[in-house]
Amino acid sequence: MSQSTTHRPEHDELQPVLAHLARTTRTHHLPGTPEYDAAVSPWNVAVVQRPVAVVAAESPRDVVAAVRLARRHRLAVAVQATGHGATSGLQGTLLVSTRALQDLHVDPATRVVRVGAGVRWDRVLDACAPHGLAPLAGSAPHVGVVGYTTGGGVGPLARTHGLASDRVRAFDVVTGDGELRRATATENPELFWALRGGKGLAGIVTAVELEVLPIAELYAGAVYFDGDDAPDVLRRWATWAERLPREATTSVALLRLPPLPSVPPPLAGRLTIAVRFAWTGSAARGAEVLAPVRAVAEPLVDTVTTMPYAALGAIHADPVDPMPVHEEHALLGALPRPAVEELLRLAGPGAACQQVVVELRQLGGALRLPGPVPSAYDARGAAYSLMAIGLGAPPVVEQVRRDAEELVAALGPWTVAGRLPNFAPRTGTAWLRATYSAPTLRRLARVSRTYDPGSVILGSADLRATQPHRAGASTLLRSLQALTSARR
Template identity: 50%
Template sequence: MTSTTPSQEDPAMTAQTPATTDAPSVPAARTPLSWDALRGRLTGRLALPGQPGYELAIPWNVAVPVQPQAVVAAADAEDVAAVVRFARSHGLTVAVQRTGHGAVPLDASSVMVHTGALDEVSVDVEGRWARVGAGATWQQVLDAATPHGLAPLCGSAPGIGVAGFLTGGGLGPIARSVGVSSDHVRAVEVVTGEGRLRRATPTEHRELFWGLRGGKGTLGVVTAVEIDLLPIAELVGGCLWFDGADAAAVTEAWRRLCEALPEEGTTSLAFAQLPPLPQLPPQIAGRLTVAVRFAWLGEPAHAEELLAPLLAAATPVLGGVGPMPYSAIGSIHADPVDPMPVHEQVSLLRELPAEAVSALVAAAGPGSGSLQTIVEVRHLGGAVAREPQRRSAFCHRDTAFTVLAIGVPVPDPGAVAADASRVLASLAPWTTGARFPNFGASADPAEVARAYDPETLRWLGMLAEQYDPAGVLRVGAVVRTQAHTG
């Protein structure tokens, strides 16, 4: 199953003519570089290396070298547009960052827009939707919406930015029940490569609306989104931690749980080798454990029945599953909050038979010598696999499982990366060769291309030429056409 392109969604759009919109302007002639001139156009703050505010360039993943020529802490959408127009006239590219969880290397050929000040969150309780600035985190949206019994469809880590998550599609802890989070976007406000602020909806700039949900930063810098809120106040959820010695039994029982799991449930499993930190419970610190995450939107008693075979396979050393408020959904995965160095590699699986489980346990379980801090397998299917009413550029919906290897590249980054490749290679017979935009961030065009089917990739490239003719936004994890590659 592939994504639906704009031409498939509306017969009036053809592959030869991307979409009707404002005619792209001719690239401006370059002018002498003057940061003071840009400062004079901004409400926000501009910082050069060594100046206060430049530290906003430091990403959450501190292993990634991010050293732009300047950092602009945008105060509003007009600031973003001013930076894009300035960069366009000076032959620079524009990158964008909020938390930097998906950071890729950045050098002095770019200006960074930091969106942290664009953090408005307003909730329409009666209409069950919210307007959210690009600088807001999911925790801010949770805090605003959950007191009203409404659920924003965040990811496993509520501390990440809303915009980056949604432009990559977004697979949250209840994704099998509700689908991809970007399928619940109503509108996107974005500054495109010509420095124009546009509003994209199912009826306005439809091709932008299609491409912004799944295409990451290819088509513009998002300044605000409007999203559906679902009437979910509570769920059954939690995490069960098992001793690493029980990895084989637990992983096979989890595989069988996935086979029997209705759409009301979403689950993942992780081999964890957490450091021996005093703030961690002693049952999981400094040792190999297996964590089973579980979220359930059905009857609580049914969840107990489903989990019974897993609990019969081994006794948890920590954790539990039970009723919880939706506001605490981040506790299911309990992802780290503080910045840290990480290396990520990802694969997608078409299936997870018993042979694959045995291969995974051998590669990442007891006695494997794995250098990975986390090797996570997420179960998909259910609502994720269905095409939504509002089509998007998010691809590979027929993926059955994701596998993500996360290691700390210290003291030997090369060894950690090679080990991640070894772990993923153990599952090669069942992999699809694809990836998702929000997993395993990379600026390598070949890696970026793995996130899309050929038709979607072609459409995103064509739309990028239309909305960013000067290549201002062609930096980082975006689709590039041949003319702007390399």
């Protein structure tokens, strides 16, 4: 992880900030209190978060106050709702927690949902279900709506219905200059562009309005096979997935799940392989399409069936409880047979693989289409997402890290530039350069300079550091001109 360039205030500098917080903000938590500990405890417990203080926003006004305070005292301000995408770069920052912003309104007539920035997908799924409506949630419904959507949002129906961020109609957002703004395709359009894919770089969202789809049921789930069948399953999956129509979204995961009570016995303490499948057409046609995968071997567990859309989380069955994880991620442009064999060599049966999950998500389909309104999401051309997740705690973490890096390096011939902004959350200039193209970084930096002139939003200093130093360049030019004229 690269070094963040954010200002790190000394202890004495912080005293006026804390005094100001104590005077003006009812809902703030300081280190040493149980409320602070609860607010900074992340889903990935391997990440240590130590912000100066937490402002537990109860309204957009509290967010405005926090940003203005941070600006006055030259502190960076970060935002989190659930801690699912926590990063360790919070030292010296003021953390705004949006957990209490829980407004949720479904308008079945317009098929638009408005949610506060603290709302998780599970509440939206439940609120939409009685109307037969479906929000484009991710694989884990306990993830926050805003964090997910600002990162693009590649969910279990992504190949059919595209990115969650392409369904955003409007954001209410507090920008780094301390103003509460509305961002839509026509109102502050550059901000709207940046907030869909640029994550929290452009401001702190207080509410989002999303289009939801008329889907009540799905033919979906996962087929789990024994690890010994992994080579056949993975080889079949790779050729089968290539020919799938857009009604299908699929991923495959090599799983080394620990023998814990929360893990179903057939999957615990051994290598298994899961093919996840979500089909938006008829169940009968879905079963026909899935048949070649089901026929590879005798499944250990087969959960693919007609399910209510609100049960979307069952497809991936992601873990809910906090845990220490190490994540490594890359995008692939293709998955030819040699790439499959490399994956099997390093993560298949017999490999000394340290990863709990090695997942390939097929992208493409609707994800390739440009959204209705351009956005900062840069990864539309990628064909697959590779994710390696291992235990992020001693004594194995270093081995897990090396092992994950080896896996990504082995697939290097098939990787393409860019990353999904939501995957492997990190900070710093190296992460930004690896995630976004140069034109997107340039445009994000321009938005940041416009709406956050004091570089208050966490990550904005790193964002600007990715840009050539214009003052430096002109100074260099002047020096060269002076040198040339001196020689004449």
